[in-house]
Amino acid sequence: MADYSNSSPVFVRRCEDYNEERLYLILKESFDALGIGRTTFDGKKVLLKPNLVMAKNPDAAATTHPAFAKAAARLALELGASSVTLADSPGGPFNEKYVSVVYSTCGMKTAAKDGLFSLNEDFGFAEVHTSGVKLKTLNVINAFLQADVVLDLCRLKTHSLTGMSCAVKNLFGVIPGVEKFQMHSNFPEVGNFSEMLVDLAEYVTQTKDFIAVCDAVISMEGNGPSHGIPKKTGMILVSRSPFSLDVIGERIMRGAKTDSTAFVRHLDIASGRGIMPRNWQETEVLGDTDYEVFDFTPPDTGAGYLLKNLPNFLGGKLVDVFSARPVINEKKCVGCGRCADSCPKKTIRIGRRGEKGKKIAVILREDCIKCYCCQELCPIGAVDTKQNFLIKLIH
Numbered sequence: 001m002a003d004y005s006n007s008s009p010v011f012v013r014r015c016e017d018y019n020e021e022r023l024y025l026i027l028k029e030s031f032d033a034l035g036i037g038r039t040t041f042d043g044k045k046v047l048l049k050p051n052l053v054m055a056k057n058p059d060a061a062a063t064t065h066p067a068f069a070k071a072a073a074r075l076a077l078e079l080g081a082s083s084v085t086l087a088d089s090p091g092g093p094f095n096e097k098y099v100s101v102v103y104s105t106c107g108m109k110t111a112a113k114d115g116l117f118s119l120n121e122d123f124g125f126a127e128v129h130t131s132g133v134k135l136k137t138l139n140v141i142n143a144f145l146q147a148d149v150v151l152d153l154c155r156l157k158t159h160s161l162t163g164m165s166c167a168v169k170n171l172f173g174v175i176p177g178v179e180k181f182q183m184h185s186n187f188p189e190v191g192n193f194s195e196m197l198v199d200l201a202e203y204v205t206q207t208k209d210f211i212a213v214c215d216a217v218i219s220m221e222g223n224g225p226s227h228g229i230p231k232k233t234g235m236i237l238v239s240r241s242p243f244s245l246d247v248i249g250e251r252i253m254r255g256a257k258t259d260s261t262a263f264v265r266h267l268d269i270a271s272g273r274g275i276m277p278r279n280w281q282e283t284e285v286l287g288d289t290d291y292e293v294f295d296f297t298p299p300d301t302g303a304g305y306l307l308k309n310l311p312n313f314l315g316g317k318l319v320d321v322f323s324a325r326p327v328i329n330e331k332k333c334v335g336c337g338r339c340a341d342s343c344p345k346k347t348i349r350i351g352r353r354g355e356k357g358k359k360i361a362v363i364l365r366e367d368c369i370k371c372y373c374c375q376e377l378c379p380i381g382a383v384d385t386k387q388n389f390l391i392k393l394i395h
């Protein structure tokens with residue numbers, strides 16, 4: 001195997017449910033198989049970085065199941081960790097009031113009661129410099145900066161913009177609150193947004209001891225990362241590399257299609273930079289090497305792999321023209337304004353239908369960059385997407 005700088009074996013084990021003891025034993029087995037032990041954890045501060053995209057019950061499969069946090073914290077403490085803190089910056093403001101609701105709804109407050117980990121209460125952040133191709137400086141949350149070891153507790157999900165949310169995309173949550181929307185504005189096309197994600201994952205893995213643990217017991221298909229459909233896949237994945245883990249995650253999502261059409265742009269970019277192999281066949285798998293693969297329903301933003309395969313120099317413009325646009329479902333919309341607050345281009349207004357009509361969101365199409373933050377963060381799933389008619393014909 002070539003000497004890639006950000007590649008690692010991926011441990012896969014079948015797991016049918018969220019039994020805490022079983023999760024703990026599988027994580028322990030995976031750490032042994034990957035050579036992760038006391039030297040990684042002894043006396044170290046550990047950060048659990050779950051995917052808490054928004055305030056949702058764990059059964060919705062949008063957020064990492066809290067049983068993973070407990071199992072990972074228990075193991076880290078047994079291996080000598082001096083402290084274990086759980087932190088995420090969800091899609092919304094990074095402050096105590098908002099994050100506390102997210103922790104609570106996602107089941108993390110209850111899980112923390114056993115005393116295995118504490119919930120982050122530091123809502124500060126600081127600027128760091130990176131040697132990324134696109135990303136030179138960024139703000140990251142203090143909880144990340146203070147940690148020695150990062151456990152990236154992601155969930156396997158489809159994603160309207162990036163195709164897949166797994167180990168790499170989950171790291172976007174080390175950027176504080178609404179600054180994430182600014183990143184969408186700075187990197188408006190899927191190509192340069194994915195370049196930024198690769199830079200960010202490289203920065204994280206170069207500055208911290210890193211382990212990715214993927215909750216693929218129940219995954220998400222369709223309109224991920226927030227409003228898709230839970231899909232039972234019955235697996236746990238563990239790797240030292242977020243890229244290797246995503247390669248196998250993509251294979252699990254897309255089965256035979258993985259061989260003919262690349263779906264996840266950030267993996268194409270990482271492999272183009274020579275830091276990891278693109279093909280799942282070149283990624284070493286430990287544990288259940290005969291793992292099951294599926295054919296996930298893609299997000300409605302759909303053209304997906306077709307658009308993402310356009311060359312970069314054309315991709316920006318063509319993706320913009322042909323990709324699905326967000327549309328407000330006026331029957332569902334309650335005019336709460338969350339989409340307007342989360343829109344990086346400030347292109348959503350809350351108005352009334354008629355003089356005394358109900359409040360609804362209105363998207364001013366010209367400035368929309370099709371980042372789908374509004375769809376991701378609408379609490380009731382009132383943002384649909386509408387395909388370009390040409391792409392519909394191709395499908």
Ligand code: SF4
Pocket residue numbers: 328332333334335336337338339340360361377378379380381382383
């Ligand atoms: S689309 Fe969703 S987030 Fe936006 S105002 Fe309507 S209900 Fe709120």
Ligand code: SF4
Pocket residue numbers: 326342343344345346347348363367368369370371372373374375
């Ligand atoms: S309207 Fe929605 S998709 Fe368009 S820029 Fe705003 S948040 Fe992004």
